[in-house]
Amino acid sequence: MAKSRSAPRLADVAERAGVSLATASRSLAGREGVSESVAAHVREVALQIGYVANVHARTLAGGATSTVGLIVHEIGDPYFSEIASGVLGVATERGLTVQICHSGRDPGNELHQIRTLIAHRTDAIVIAGSGYTDPALQEESDRVLTAFQETGGRVAVIGRHHLSVDAVLPDNKPAGEVIGAHVLSLGHRRIGILAGSPLLTTVADRLAGIEAALHAEGLSLDDIPVLHTEFTRDGGHAGAEELLREHPDLTAIIALNDAMAIGVLSVLRKHGVAVPGQISVAGFDDVAVAADLAPSLTTVKLPMVEMGAAALTMALKPASARRRRKGTGHQLMARDSTGPVRAR
C-alpha cells in the first residue's frame, strides 16, 4: 500500500461514480437538482473510498466555515471549562465545530490567538474571561476585532466591557456586594481580601461590589488588607500564607474566586485554623467542587454554563444593533465555610 498517497478528492468520487464534479458536489451536499438514484450512488461511492471533504477547499470556494472559536484564559480552570461547556452545547446544537484556544492569562498571547482564529476565518469568536485594564492592549484587540466584524465576522465576549462588541457581563459587582454583605452580616469586620491580578477587570468589579457592601456599614476597602496574587489555587495559597502572617487578627477571608478560596482552605487546614470557627472563608463562582469541599465553600454562584451559551447565541444572531447585555444573575450560596464571629 502506498505509504503516503493523498486523501481521496471529490474528483475521485466523481470519476468512480461516473458523474461530473458538479453532480458529485451537489449529491454530497444534499442539494437539489440531482436525481435521487444518482445522488445515492455518489454517496455510496464516497463512503466506499472513505472520502472526507476538505474543509479548507470548501471554505475557500463556499463561505461559512461552520467553525467558531473560543478563547479562554485557562482551560484547566473550572470557571472556564464550564463556560466552554455552555459554548459547546450551543455549537453542537447548530452543527458547528468549536476551536478552543487558551491564552494562559497572557494578554499578548490572547491577541495572537485572536489573530489565529481570524486567519481561520471562523464564523464567530467568543472570548471568555476578564479583560485587561491596560488600555493599550485593550485598544489593539479592539481594533483587530472590529476589523474582523467589518468583514462579516461575529464576536462576543464574556466578562469584559471595553470592547466594541457584544458582551455577556456577569454580575461581578452585585456578586461582590452580596458576598460582602453576607460576611459583614455575620459580624466580621477584620476581613482580608485575596484578589487576582489588578490588571483584570473582573477583579476591579468584584472589589467594587465588596466596597459597596463595606460602605453600607461605614467601612471602606482602605481599612482592610487587599492582597493581589494570582487567580489560581496557588495564588490563593500564597496569599493566605501572607495574609495570616501579616494580619493574624483576621476573622474572615474573601477570595475573589473559588480557585483561590480552595488554596486558602488548604493553608488554613495546614495551620490547624478552624473554618469557620476561627476564620470564615468565601469565594466567587460556585465551581462544581465548591459544595464538596470540607467545609463546603460559601460562594456566589454565577451561571457559567449559561453565560457561555448566551455568548455564542448572541454572536450567532444576525448582525444588528449592539446587544450588550448585563445582569446574568447570581446567587449567594451560603455554606459551611462562613460563620458568625466568635469571641477569640
Add this chain to the structure above:
Amino acid sequence: MAKSRSAPRLADVAERAGVSLATASRSLAGREGVSESVAAHVREVALQIGYVANVHARTLAGGATSTVGLIVHEIGDPYFSEIASGVLGVATERGLTVQICHSGRDPGNELHQIRTLIAHRTDAIVIAGSGYTDPALQEESDRVLTAFQETGGRVAVIGRHHLSVDAVLPDNKPAGEVIGAHVLSLGHRRIGILAGSPLLTTVADRLAGIEAALHAEGLSLDDIPVLHTEFTRDGGHAGAEELLREHPDLTAIIALNDAMAIGVLSVLRKHGVAVPGQISVAGFDDVAVAADLAPSLTTVKLPMVEMGAAALTMALKPASARRRRKGTGHQLMARDSTGPVRAR
C-alpha cells in the same frame, strides 16, 4: 464604512506595495529571494491594512495546516483538562494551534469528531480517554484513523490499546494493583468498587489491577460488589447511595476515578459517615483538588500532563515503526481518606 466588505487579501497587499503576488507571499513568509527593503515594505503594508492570511487558502496551496486536533471525552473533567494542558504545552512550543473537540463520552460522536478533524486536515490527531470495548465501534474508528495515517496524517491515542496507532498507555492496571494493595493492607476486606461504564477499557484495566491485588490475598472480584455507573461526580454520588443501601457492611469504597470518589465523599458526609473512621475511600488519577478535599483523598497519581505532552510529541515524530509506549508511571498518594479498619 462598508458593512461587510471582505477581508483584505494578499492581492490587496501586493497591489498597495506595488509588487507581485509572488513577492508579497515570499516577503510575508520570510522566504528567501526577496531583497530586505522590499520585504520590509510589504510587511508594513500588510500590517497597515490589517492583513491576516487566510489559513484555508494557504493550506490548500501549501501543505501543513499547523493545526493539531485533540479529542477528549469531557473538557470539564480535570483528568482531561490536564491532558489538554500537556498537549497545549507542546503545541504552543512548536507554533501549532490546537483544535479541541469533545465527544461527551459518546462513541458515535467521537467518530464524528474524528471525521471533522480529518476534514480539517489537521497535521495530527490526539485522542484522549478510554477506548470502548464495543468491537464494532472500535473497528470503525480504527478504519478511519488508519486511512488518515495512510494519507500522511499523524495519530496518537492516550489510554486505549486496540487501535493500530501510537499510544500512550497509562499504568491503569498497576495503579489498580497499588490502590487495591493499599486498601487491603489496611485490613479492609469488605470493599465496594465503583466503576464507570463497563464499555470503557480504562474501567476494565483498573479492575484487572484490583483483581490482581485481591488475588494476592486469596480474594476475587466476584466476592465483592462492583457497581457500574458513570465516570463522573454524579455517577459516584449515585453509586455510593446504592452501595450504602445494598451493602451497609462495607468498610472501604474504591472509586475508579477521583471524580466518582468526590461524589462518594459527598454522600458519606451527607449521611454522617466518618471517613476514614467508618469507611475508607480511594480514587484514581490524583486530580488537582484531590489534596484539597477534606478528608484529603487517597488516590493513585497518573501523570496526565506528561501523558498529553508525550502523545503529541509522539504523533509529531517522523513516521516510522510503531512506538506504542507503555508504563507512564504512577504513584500511590496515601492521604487521609483511607485508614485501618476499626472494630465497629
Add this chain to the structure above:
DNA sequence: AGCGCTTACGAAAGCGCTTTCACACTCGTC
C-alpha cells in the same frame, strides 16, 4: 410536429494562496 417549459447534468470560473519556472538584470571573469 413544433413549441416552450422543466429537470438533470456538465464545463468552467474562481475562492486566496504557494510555488515553479522563466525572465530580466547585475556582476565578475577570460
Add this chain to the structure above:
DNA sequence: GACGAGTGTGAAAGCGCTTTCGTAAGCGCT
C-alpha cells in the same frame, strides 16, 4: 566586450471545492 553565474522579481499553474451558466433531454401542450 561577450559569457555564465548569480540575484530579485513576475506570470501563471494549481490546491479541492462550490456555483453559475449553459445545454440536452424529457414532458405536456397546441
